[in-house]
Amino acid sequence: MFFDLIQNTLDGLAMGSSYALLAVGFTLIFGVLRRVNLSYGPAIMFGGYCATWVHLNFQAGLLALAIITIAGAVLAGAYVERLCFAPHRQGSAIAAMVASFALWMQFEEAVTLVMPSHVYDFPAMYDGPPFEFGSLTLRMEALVMLACAVAISYGLHRVLSGSRFGLAVRAVIDSPVAAQLAGIDVPRVLLQVFLLASSIGGLAGYLIVSTHTQITPMLGMWSTLKGLLAMMIGGLGSLPGAVAGGLVLGVLEAHSQWFLGPQSRDLLAFLLLFGLLAVRPYGLWRASSAEAEA
Amino acid sequence: MDFYFGLAQIIGVHTLLGLSAYIVLLTGQVSLAQAGFFAVGAYVAGMLTVLAGWAILPALAVSSLFGGAVACAVGFPALRVKGLMLVIATLAFGEAVRLFFFNFDYQVAKGGVKLGPVGGEGFRQIRYFPEHGWTTMEVMLFIWGFVILAMALLWWFDRSRYGAVLRAVGEDELAAQSVGINLTAVKVSAMTVGGMIAGLGGGIYAHYTTHIEHASFGILLATFALAYPILGGLESVFGTVVAVVFVQGLLVEGLRFLGDWRNLLFGALIVLAMNVRPKGFLDAPALLWIGRIFRGRRGAA
Numbered sequence: 004m005f006f007d008l009i010q011n012t013l014d015g016l017a018m019g020s021s022y023a024l025l026a027v028g029f030t031l032i033f034g035v036l037r038r039v040n041l042s043y044g045p046a047i048m049f050g051g052y053c054a055t056w057v058h059l060n061f062q063a064g065l066l067a068l069a070i071i072t073i074a075g076a077v078l079a080g081a082y083v084e085r086l087c088f089a090p091h092r093q094g095s096a097i098a099a100m101v102a103s104f105a106l107w108m109q110f111e112e113a114v115t116l117v118m119p120s121h122v123y124d125f126p127a128m129y130d131g132p133p134f135e136f137g138s139l140t141l142r143m144e145a146l147v148m149l150a151c152a153v154a155i156s157y158g159l160h161r162v163l164s165g166s167r168f169g170l171a172v173r174a175v176i177d178s179p180v181a182a183q184l185a186g187i188d189v190p191r192v193l194l195q196v197f198l199l200a201s202s203i204g205g206l207a208g209y210l211i212v213s214t215h216t217q218i219t220p221m222l223g224m225w226s227t228l229k230g231l232l233a234m235m236i237g238g239l240g241s242l243p244g245a246v247a248g249g250l251v252l253g254v255l256e257a258h259s260q261w262f263l264g265p266q267s268r269d270l271l272a273f274l275l276l277f278g279l280l281a282v283r284p285y286g287l288w289r290a291s292s293a294e295a296e297a
Numbered sequence: 298m299d300f301y302f303g304l305a306q307i308i309g310v311h312t313l314l315g316l317s318a319y320i321v322l323l324t325g326q327v328s329l330a331q332a333g334f335f336a337v338g339a340y341v342a343g344m345l346t347v348l349a350g351w352a353i354l355p356a357l358a359v360s361s362l363f364g365g366a367v368a369c370a371v372g373f374p375a376l377r378v379k380g381l382m383l384v385i386a387t388l389a390f391g392e393a394v395r396l397f398f399f400n401f402d403y404q405v406a407k408g409g410v411k412l413g414p415v416g417g418e419g420f421r422q423i424r425y426f427p428e429h430g431w432t433t434m435e436v437m438l439f440i441w442g443f444v445i446l447a448m449a450l451l452w453w454f455d456r457s458r459y460g461a462v463l464r465a466v467g468e469d470e471l472a473a474q475s476v477g478i479n480l481t482a483v484k485v486s487a488m489t490v491g492g493m494i495a496g497l498g499g500g501i502y503a504h505y506t507t508h509i510e511h512a513s514f515g516i517l518l519a520t521f522a523l524a525y526p527i528l529g530g531l532e533s534v535f536g537t538v539v540a541v542v543f544v545q546g547l548l549v550e551g552l553r554f555l556g557d558w559r560n561l562l563f564g565a566l567i568v569l570a571m572n573v574r575p576k577g578f579l580d581a582p583a584l585l586w587i588g589r590i591f592r593g594r595r596g597a598a
Contacts, residue, residue: 039381040521090572096381097327098571101527104520105567112560224516228392235385270396273389280386281374 010139013259017145019253021214023152024207025230026237031159031200034240035176036193038096041060042083042103044226045110046201047208050075053219055123056211056213056294065128065213072212073205079110080201084194092179107227111220120201123217128213144239145215152249152263155203156242172196302433306505306527308545309440313498314518315525315537316447317491322526323460324487325467327380330371333394334364334492336514337484338499340398340414343509345425347412348405353425357500364496365489372488374480391519400509419510423503440501447494451534463487495522508522528570530577532584539578543570 025044032040052067053075063071085101115121128147133140162215163169171192174182208226212218229252237248252272259271314335321328342360345351351359375386386569404413414420426436454460465473466483475481503509528537528543548566552559574580579587 031535033381037381039384065533086568086572095527095575097322097523097527098575100384101524102325102568102571104524105564105571107564108560112558112564116558116561146474191534231385231388235382239382244408266400270393270400273393273396276389277386277393279384280378280389 006138007261008258011261012254013139015254015257016250017142017253019233019250020145020149020212020234021207021245022229022252023249024148024155024210025204025226026249027152027156027159027202027242028203028207029202029230030236030237030240030242030245031053031196033234034069035172038088038091039231040088040103041100041227042087042106042110042217043077043200043204043227043230045107045223046079046083047076047204047226047294048218048220048223049079049110049114050205051125051208052118052123052224054212055125055218056118058126058294059123069206070215072209073202075207076205077198077201079190080107080197081194084197085140088193088197089190092193100273111223114220123218125212125216125218128210129215132260138195139196142214144210146212148214151206152246155206157248160242168195170193177200189248201203220226230278232272235276236279270290299433299559302437304546304550305437306440308431308501308541309437309444310498311521311541312444312527312538312544313447313494313501314522314528315541316451316534317493317495317498318488318522318532319526319534319537320451320454320463320489320494321491322523322531323463324454325470326485326487327377327384327523328387328488328491329516329519330368330375330376330394331393331491332516332519333391334368334495334512335499335518335522336398336509336511337367339399339503339509340401340420340494341496341502341516343503344403344413345422346425346504347406347420347423348403349371353504354376357497361497361498364499368492368495369485370491371488372485376484376488379457385572386596388516388519391514392516395511395514400516410558417511418505419508419512421589423507423509425504427507436505438447440505443497443501446453447497449537450536455534473593478526495512524567528567528577528578530574530579530583532577532581533579536577536579545576551562 009128010271021272025047029040032038032043050072054072058068058070074077084104084105087099087106091099091102121166130163131143133142134146161232163172173186174185174187175189175192182192185274208222210266211226231248233249233252234245235248236251237244238245255275256268256272260268314331317334318328318331321331338360341363342356345352345356345359371387371390375383375390378386398414399417401414404411404415407415408410410422412422431439454463462473462478464481465478466475466480470480473483525540525544526537527540529538529540544567548560548563551563555562570578
C-alpha cells in the first residue's frame with residue numbers, strides 16, 4: 004500500500020513533467036499577450052505529425068525528428084499569431100480566442116487529410132529499462148522531461164530578467180503603449196514571444212509523443228487542456244508556478260486514478276480545478292489579484 | 298423539403314444555444330459552460346419523456362429550470378473570477394459535466410427493452426416526436442416557436458432597464474458598482490437566464506436527434522455557443538441568428554460539396570469574418586445603416 008502510494012506519486016510526477024512543459028509555453032503566451040491561445044495544442048500536434056510524416060517517408064534520426072517537430076510547431080504558431088492574435092491586438096480577447104479555435108479545426112482537418120489513419124507509431128526516444136530503486140520504477144523519459152521543464156523555465160527566467168530581449172518583453176507586459184513610445188517594436192516582440200513559446204511547445208510535443216510512442220489528432224486538444232489546467236493551478240504568468248502546477252496536476256491524476264479508477268480521473272481533475280478557482284481564484288501560490296486580472 | 302426543415306431545426310437549436318451565451322456576454326462574462334447546461338437539459342428532458350413518460354412541454358420546462366438551477370449554482374463560485382480565469386473555470390465545469398455523463402448509467406427496462414443513458418454509448422431512443430407522429434415540419438415549427446419566444450424575451454429585456462443594467466456591468470464594472478448596481482446579483486441572474494435558455498435548447502436537441510452522447514457536448518460545442526454572439530455582434534439578438542445561419546447554413550451545409558476540405562475553409566472563413574468585422578456582423582454602424590434603410594422607405598411612402 005505504502006509502496007503503491009510512492010509508485011503512484013512517481014508515475015504522477017512523470018506525467019506531470021509533460022504537463023509542466025506544456026504549461027511553461029502556455030504561460031509565456033498568456034503572460035505577455037493576455038490571450039488564451041486554444042490553438043497552442045493543435046500547433047504542437049501539427050509539428051508532431053510533420054515529424055511522423057518524415058519518419059514514415061524517410062530515414063531520420065531522433066534529433067532530426069525533434070527538430071522537425073519543433074519547426075512544425077513554430078511554423079503553425081506563426082500562422083496562428085498572424086491570423087488570430089496580430090489583428091486583435093487592441094481588440095477583444097474573445098474574438099482572438101474564437102479565431103484560434105477556428106484554426107484548431109483547420110489543423111485537425113489538415114493532418115487527417117494528409118494522414119488519414121488516425122493513430123500512427125512514433126519512434127521511442129529511449130527503449131531501455133526504467134530506473135529502479137528497490138521495487139520502485141521511474142521511466143527514463145520522465146527524467147528527461149522533468150529536467151527539460153526545469154531547465155527551460157530557469158533559462159526563460161534568466162532570459163526575461165537578464166537580456167535586452169527580456170527587458171523589451173517585460174516593458175511590453177507593463178505597458179505596450181509606453182514600450183512603443185520608448186522605441187520597442189511591440190508587434191515584433193509579441194511575434195518573437197509567440198514563436199519562442201511555440202518552440203517550447205514543440206519540444207514538449209516531441210517528448211510526449213516519443214514517450215507515448217504514438218500520435219493521434221487528439222493530441223491537440225489534450226495538450227491545450229492539460230497545459231491550461233497546469234497553468235491555472237500554478238497561478239497565471241508565473242514560470243516556476245507552471246512547472247509546479249504541472250507536477251501537482253500529474254500527481255493528483257495518478258492518485259485519483261488509483262483510488263477511483265481511470266474513468267473518474269479526468270472528471271476529478273476538472274472538478275478540482277473548478278473548486279480551486281472558486282476558493283483560490285489566483286492559483287495556489289498567489290494571493291493577490293494584481294497580476295492575474297486580464 | 299425535409300432537408301431544409303431539418304436544417305431549420307439545427308439552426309433553431311443552435312440559436313437557442315447562442316442566445317444563452319449572448320445574455321451572459323452582455324455582462325462582460327465569457328462562459329464556456331453553456332454546452333454543459335445544454336447537456337444537462339438534454340439528459341434531463343430525455344429521461345423525463347423516455348423513462349418517466351412525461352409529455353414534451355413539461356419535460357422541457359423542467360429541463361429549462363434544471364439548466365437554470367445548475368447555472369445559478371455554478372454562477373456564484375465561478376463569478377468570483379474574472380476575464381480569462383472565468384473562461385477556464387467555466388471550461389473546467391463544462392468538461393466536468395461532459396465527463397459526468399460519460400460515467401452516467403441509469404437504465405430502466407421498459408416493455409422488454411432497456412432504455413436510458415449508458416455512459417460512453419450515450420442515450421438512445423429518445424423517440425417522443427416519431428412516437429407521437431410529429432412531422433419534420435411540425436417539429437421545426439415547434440422549435441422555432443421557442444426560438445422566437447426566447448428572442449422576443451431577450452429583445453424586450455435589452456430595451457428595458459434590466460438590459461441597461463446588464464450592459465452597464467459589461468462596459469465597466471467599477472462604474473456600474475459605484476452607481477449602486479449589485480454586480481453579483483446581475484451576473485448570477487444573467488448566468489441563470491442563460492442556463493435556462495441552454496437547458497431548453499438541450500431538451501429540444503435531445504428530442505430531435507433522438508440519440509445523445511457525451512462527446513457532442515465538448516469544448517467544440519462550447520466554443521460554437523460563444524462564437525455565435527461574437528460573430529453576430531453583441532448589439533442585438535438578431536446578430537446571433539445571423540451568425541448561426543452563416544455558420545450552420547452557409548459554412549456547414551453550404552460547403553458540404555467540398556467534402557474533406559470543408560473544415561479548412563470553414564476555419565479560414567471564421568478567422569476572416571473575425572478580422573474583417575471584429576465587433577460582429579451586426580455592429581452599431583451596421584444596425585444604424587439597416588435602421589436608416591427602413592426609415593428611408595417609410596419616409597418615401
